[in-house]
Amino acid sequence: MSPAAAKTERPSHLSRNVAIASAAVIAVLVGYLTIEAFRGGSPALLTYEIAASEGWTQDSFAYVPVDVVNAGGNTAADIEVETAFEVPDGDPIVKRTRIDFLAGGERRRFYAIGPPGAQLTVRVIGFQEP
Amino acid sequence: MREPVSPKSSGDLDPILRACAGALLGALPLLYTMEMWWYARVISEPVLLAMMAIAGVVAVLSILFGGFRRGRVTHLGIDTLVVFGIGIGIATVTLLVVGRIQPGQVPLSAAARMIALEAVPCAIGAALAMTQFRPRDGNTQNVDRRIDRLSQDRQKVLATLVGAVFFAFNVAPTDEPWLMAMEAERAHFPLIVLFSLLVSYVIVFEADFAERPRGYTTGVLGNPYAETTVSYMLSLGVSYAFLVGFGHVTPETPIYAQICGTVMLGYVTTIGGSAGRILVAG
Known part of the structure; x- marks a missing residue:
């Protein structure tokens, strides 16, 4: 691959798909934790x-x-x-x-x-x- | 001159698998550590989210140090998402397989918090593995080490923080460093400080792990003693932050105990910081 070609290299479909799936998982996890943070806790029973x-x-x-x-x-x-x-x-x-x-x-x-x-x-x- | 091999689409599978392996290699001890399961249940959500944010920064820095695919900064974003997603995935699968998350027994909130906490070291391990442990075939034409644009001083500071955070995560959650700090004699602490400085100096400047890049001796931290001392102070800062984050140090903790705990954990973070600076040189 020439340097010029390397400069325009695009991420593969695999990378993109894994990144999209990761973004979704991160969003769900962070969103859930944020909601939990605002809920407040009741005492242990x-x-x-x-x-x-x-x-x-x-x-x-x-x-x-x-x-x-x-x-x-x-x-x-x-x-x-x-x-x-x-x-x-x-x-x-x-x-x-x-x-x-x-x-x-x-x-x-x-x-x-x-x-x-x-x-x-x-x-x-x-x-x-x- | 050897022509670089053109990466195929399927060639991305290797770094992804390497990241999975790195997540396990870097974080498996913590996946098996009771204190992590415990902290996940008691730590507040804002602290947990802050830890994830720190892990994100460390992952970005690792990728910047190690290099990402040349050309577009979106590659950096994609690689960061990938390592974090892999961290979450590996943490989830491992906790499920070993039975720490059992549907019906462990509620969703506790499971989510455990996954979030364990994902932090997993993501850092994944980032380091994906970037630092790639095959070193000398082909760096399609690798963008954008961090090289920073001054050597800044690179050293960032590398120290990355290494210190990674090592701190492997030790700080356990009770042992705090227990050791409480049980050690007063005379031990000055010795720990001196030994930490000595070990840091030897690892970076005497052990000859890597060729130092051009300009390594420039800047305020160009002097080995200055670099060792400043890096040690940064490592102590990371230690203190982790002791606070994991609840070992609270406002009620006596100052002397806070210092002792910081110095004790500082030995670990100093070695981590030294490892980080070796990666800069490598």
């Missing part, structure tokens, strides 16, 4: 669901799924959840689980392990809002 029907029993232990959900807007950090299995004629089996972070709308599942048939209670001990 932590709820839980015991999905007992999805649990199972193995080696005389019950595995009970617990879904922790941040139903609020802001991110919650260092979430501490307490699970307690009520044991007849004995102290409840209490365990604490820590979840590092949950964004608004995010869901995280953990499993509470205890004796089969025992009543499970869950409560959120606390969390930070960074």
